[in-house]
Amino acid sequence: MMQRSDLKSRWVVLVLTAVILAGSYFNYDGPAALKAPLQETLHLSDTQYNLLYSVYSFPNIVLPLFGGLLVDRCGTKASLILFVSTIVLGQGIFAAGVALRRYDIALVGRTVFGMGGESLTVVQTTIQAVWFQGKEMAFAMGLGLTVARLGSVINDWVMPAIYQSGVPGLLPPLEPASALSFGFFITLLSLGCALALLLLEVRTDRFLAAQHKREQAQPLLHDTAAGAEAVVEHMSLADIQHFSASYWLLTVSCVVVYATILPFNNVAAGVIMGKYGVSLEVADRLMSIPYLIAACINPFMGTAVDLLGYRAVMLTAGAAALAAVHLSLAWTMVPVVLPLVAMGLSYSAYAAAIWPSIALVVDGRAMGTAFGLTTAVQNGGMASMPIAVGTLRDTTGSYQAVEIFFACVAMVGVAVGVALNVVNHRAGGGLNRVAKRRDALEKKLEAVIREDLEADSQSR
């Protein structure tokens, strides 16, 4: 039976989903690029500034789960438009709040933006999983993440420049709301791509429906098609209990390992300055190394996963490498570039393996819920880690204890990875195998059935 992943248009889908997420990542990092002007204009303390990020994360300890359920119940098309519209609205409110010098409105804007932002990663990952199932899934997700991360990097360059010079005739200079309004236009670009994707999905639905009708004319293939359609039931929250042990281990791995990557980025400048005595400017440049390295190699790591499999091995090795990176930052004086490059490599290897693994261990109809639940739990880690890190830093007065703590959390990731390898091996080892092989086998089987049918009808 022909599927979305058999169509060439999956590459258009990849470009559109990547640009959509880049718009979200661009604006997520907006306050960081405008930290000083925002604090000056709105008279914000450090705590009030940081709250602009906390209000993004806290609702997402729960929301992506419901976002994922919505994806499974209402489909990717409606959910995509809903979540992209929410980030457009959120960024609009945030920019308006800053223009009006109203911190409360700015906070509402960031909250609304967060309500759409994380669920958007869920629907984006689900769309990529559906369109690339059994094909270049890890490559596609890696490339999508590269473009999204480039959104963050471009934000770091563009936002301060727009703040300085404005946009002649449109946005005044030396006004943070100008740069944030530019971010609003970027969310409109995401919305444009989402609408284009919607049209493509509708056309694909029609094309595949016509194709299936034709296939149903052949009795045996009719049975196959009906069998595939029979699983399309509505997913409910209670169905979560049927998720496999591999899924839960992947989710625990995701929360602990990501907790040693993304929250490290928040304190990386402090760690580097405290340990190596460099200026803030130099530390800022150095801390972008892991994301830049990851952005450059994600598609290659993804290709390695597609060609070789070894997902469970790779995500365990990624966690072990992260533990080594944090231990070296805690106890050694190796040139700081080395652990930062190693962090970029391990982050990329880990991200290339974890998201496609989730798609492999859940039933297709539960994909949105599965990604949503993992993202919700992951946000729990990302919301609580900064509190733990801040407390450790304040009580010990240095970042050494923080780095040892990060290393311990990464080691929990290694233990979970080992357990995952054992559980997965007992269940047939699917995570460490190449997904393509199964697809090729299915195709061979389908060809044999087709040949049999033709021979049958000729002999009659």
Ligand SMILES: NCCCC[C@H](NC(=O)[C@@H](N)CCCCN)C(=O)O
């Ligand atoms: N197709 C994979 C998308 C997930 C990539 C992953 N993002 C997350 O884990 C988000 N839930 C959190 C990102 C926070 C910044 N917006 C990533 O590696 O960034």
